Amino acid sequence: xxxxxxxxxxxxxxxxxxxxxxxxxxxxxxxxxxxxxxxxxxxxxxxxxxxxxxxxxxxxxxxxxxxxxxxxxxxxxxxxxxxxxxxxxxxxxxxxxxxxxxxxxx
Numbered sequence: 001x002x003x004x005x006x007x008x009x010x011x012x013x014x015x016x017x018x019x020x021x022x023x024x025x026x027x028x029x030x031x032x033x034x035x036x037x038x039x040x041x042x043x044x045x046x047x048x049x050x051x052x053x054x055x056x057x058x059x060x061x062x063x064x065x066x067x068x069x070x071x072x073x074x075x076x077x078x079x080x081x082x083x084x085x086x087x088x089x090x091x092x093x094x095x096x097x098x099x100x101x102x103x104x105x106x
Contacts (some may be wrong), residue, residue, distance in 0.1 A: 010020075013033065024057060025057065025061050028048075032046055044070045046070055047071035048061065054097065055076055055079065058077070058098065062074075085100065
């Protein structure tokens with residue numbers, strides 16, 4: 001393992017990939033809700049930004065909870081979940097998102 005996996009472990013990483021990807025979005029949304037609950041910000045002032053996989057994160061969260069975020073900056077997000085693996089380095093993301101060409105991951 002490297003990077004964040006080295007700190008939290010593979011089990012933690014797998015709990016947010018493939019069929020478990022929704023957990024990542026739920027956690028991010030919960031973090032935004034907590035910031036608002038604690039009085040650090042309000043939905044109108046809460047801005048989120050992400051690129052690549054983080055772009056998917058902010059786009060999915062903005063679509064699932066548009067009431068929670070005042071601004072969203074999505075940079076080069078992995079947003080075409082049916083064809084991402086056919087472009088640029090997308091094939092390397094199949095371990096994270098699955099391969100939509102297989103019935104199991106579609």
